Amino acid sequence: MQEKILILDFGSQFTQLIARRVRELNIYCEIHPFNKFPEVDSSVKGIILSGSPYSVRQDDAPHFDFKKYHGTLPILGVCYGAQYMAHFHGGEVLPSSTREYGRANLQYIEEHNPLFKLITPGSQVWMSHADTISRIGSNFEVIASTDTVKVAAYHVKGTHTYGIQFHPEVTHSSDGKQLMFNFLVDICGCKQDWTPDSFVETTIAALKEKLGDDKVVLGLSGGVDSSVAAVLLHHAIGKNLHCIFVDNGLLRKDEYQSVLDSYQHMGLNIKGIDAKQRFYDALAGLTDPEKKRKAIGRVFIEVFDDAAHEVQNVKWLGQGTIYPDVIESVSVKGPSATIKSHHNVGGLPDFMKLKVVEPLNTLFKDEVRRVGKALGIDPNILGRHPFPGPGLAIRILGEVTPEKVHILQEADAIYINNLRSADVYDKVWQAGSIFLPVQSVGVMGDERTYENVICLRAVESLDGMTADWCHLPYDLLAKISNEIINNVKGINRVVYDISSKPPATIEWE
Numbered sequence: 001m002q003e004k005i006l007i008l009d010f011g012s013q014f015t016q017l018i019a020r021r022v023r024e025l026n027i028y029c030e031i032h033p034f035n036k037f038p039e040v041d042s043s044v045k046g047i048i049l050s051g052s053p054y055s056v057r058q059d060d061a062p063h064f065d066f067k068k069y070h071g072t073l074p075i076l077g078v079c080y081g082a083q084y085m086a087h088f089h090g091g092e093v094l095p096s097s098t099r100e101y102g103r104a105n106l107q108y109i110e111e112h113n114p115l116f117k118l119i120t121p122g123s124q125v126w127m128s129h130a131d132t133i134s135r136i137g138s139n140f141e142v143i144a145s146t147d148t149v150k151v152a153a154y155h156v157k158g159t160h161t162y163g164i165q166f167h168p169e170v171t172h173s174s175d176g177k178q179l180m181f182n183f184l185v186d187i188c189g190c191k192q193d194w195t196p197d198s199f200v201e202t203t204i205a206a207l208k209e210k211l212g213d214d215k216v217v218l219g220l221s222g223g224v225d226s227s228v229a230a231v232l233l234h235h236a237i238g239k240n241l242h243c244i245f246v247d248n249g250l251l252r253k254d255e256y257q258s259v260l261d262s263y264q265h266m267g268l269n270i271k272g273i274d275a276k277q278r279f280y281d282a283l284a285g286l287t288d289p290e291k292k293r294k295a296i297g298r299v300f301i302e303v304f305d306d307a308a309h310e311v312q313n314v315k316w317l318g319q320g321t322i323y324p325d326v327i328e329s330v331s332v333k334g335p336s337a338t339i340k341s342h343h344n345v346g347g348l349p350d351f352m353k354l355k356v357v358e359p360l361n362t363l364f365k366d367e368v369r370r371v372g373k374a375l376g377i378d379p380n381i382l383g384r385h386p387f388p389g390p391g392l393a394i395r396i397l398g399e400v401t402p403e404k405v406h407i408l409q410e411a412d413a414i415y416i417n418n419l420r421s422a423d424v425y426d427k428v429w430q431a432g433s434i435f436l437p438v439q440s441v442g443v444m445g446d447e448r449t450y451e452n453v454i455c456l457r458a459v460e461s462l463d464g465m466t467a468d469w470c471h472l473p474y475d476l477l478a479k480i481s482n483e484i485i486n487n488v489k490g491i492n493r494v495v496y497d498i499s500s501k502p503p504a505t506i507e508w509e
């Protein structure tokens, strides 16, 4: 059985970071909302309680029955998690006189405590709290303090329960990784055997067991997630995997053929479906971004359904869903307002009688890439920037027409090729061009022009949840702008998007 750490999410902005830190130590972990905590079996080696935007003193503060595990399993409470155990276990949490946000130093450390092995006084930590633990229960001992926070860390005597006021998961806590190691390896006894190779091995075995001789249809997009999912499934069920790559008429220039070719080289059983006209017909006249997304989602399903009927007796639909998609849909904040309807989320309509298999739904994007590497997948596929299923349709503001798609494809190809030849492509997390529905006046060869604008976007990000715009070199931007304006008919102006996410999103629609 795969040993694991459970992370109980009280809604902190840093919960995903805790998971990443655990996994970086080759230890498998899962995040669960505090109100949907699963049964704990012998595979669970320890529990981490996250921080929270709530105060333990609020009436609607999130609760968790920690006495059930206290004393039997190692527990580490972070910030709210630490405050929670202190407050409801004989201590008290009060609002602190000043909010503490940012760097601090642990002036006192109980050096013999295993949680602080190899960590010495002066160690920098990251604080983010408005409440403070003012009193601890009689069986608690303080094991670290800063100048202003006496209870920066505590231990409950005779148990493996710990609380820390600071955030070891944030890289500004300079010994955060060591502290996580101390807790996970020394205190919980985790073996650190969760590696890409072990993931590949256990996942293929599990898929074989689950799918037997059943047939699976998988939508392949040329993207990282579906490619890795396809190769895993291919190892597990071979010819019973039927891949479908849909040309929705919204792909990048020449992408359809080049992606098909590269998959055929990999030995995958793949069928390309030209559904361009179906997508264009469904998009005709639509200008509202959500209506466009919904129309695309609908046609995708129709095309998949037709394809599934062609391959007879299909039982499963394979999907490249990854962990952030799953976490977002079960977030403790409840169903958050729909910002964008992703084309592949939301379940299948009733008429598709298929079960869903998602081999990557426990992995983050960078882990998917590492698994892909362990599977020997072409680095060109693994290094590709994310590209949304609705494709260029959400990068053409307003109505989509084949003419606009063509213009955008040409401009985008110039942009991306230049990023590659300048060795910038791999440093950027995602880049793309946007066709703006505005015309502006220009002058070319002494003649007045009145044409459209292309906007270039490039962002740095870890997981797409937040992003910063990239500071691309001016001379590179100048070269791209010139090439686009000189070569793409219909464009006389190029601009660069300097907005971060939030408040802007990566895609414009």
Ligand SMILES: Nc1ncnc2c1ncn2[C@@H]1O[C@H](COP(=O)(O)OP(=O)(O)OP(=O)(O)O)[C@@H](O)[C@H]1O
Pocket: 218, 219, 220, 221, 222, 223, 224, 225, 226, 227, 244, 245, 246, 247, 248, 318, 319, 320, 321, 344, 384, 385, 386, 387, 388, 389
């Ligand atoms: N043109 C397409 N043909 C077939 N399936 C597609 C197509 N576009 C998207 N999909 C399906 O939708 C899923 C979600 O798309 P998404 O863009 O999130 O993932 P991806 O394309 O695999 O990876 P990446 O995030 O790197 O682009 C894909 O895994 C794939 O199953």
Ligand SMILES: O=c1[nH]c(=O)c2[nH+]cn([C@@H]3O[C@H](COP(=O)(O)O)[C@@H](O)[C@H]3O)c2[nH]1
Pocket: 340, 341, 342, 343, 344, 386, 387, 388, 389, 390, 430, 464, 465, 501, 504, 505, 506, 507, 508
């Ligand atoms: O498969 C997808 N289907 C979609 O409908 C979709 N919408 C956005 N994206 C991608 O998600 C990331 C975050 O995008 P936003 O900042 O625009 O929300 C970025 O990487 C976007 O490209 C999508 N991917």
Ligand SMILES: NC(=O)CC[C@H](N)C(=O)O
Pocket: 012, 050, 051, 052, 053, 054, 055, 056, 078, 079, 080, 081, 128, 129, 130, 131, 132
């Ligand atoms: N980061 C946190 O978990 C904060 C906990 C609590 N809301 C506080 O302000 O102290």
Ligand SMILES: [Mg+2]
Pocket: 221, 223, 224, 386, 387, 388, 389
């Ligand atoms: Mg994609």
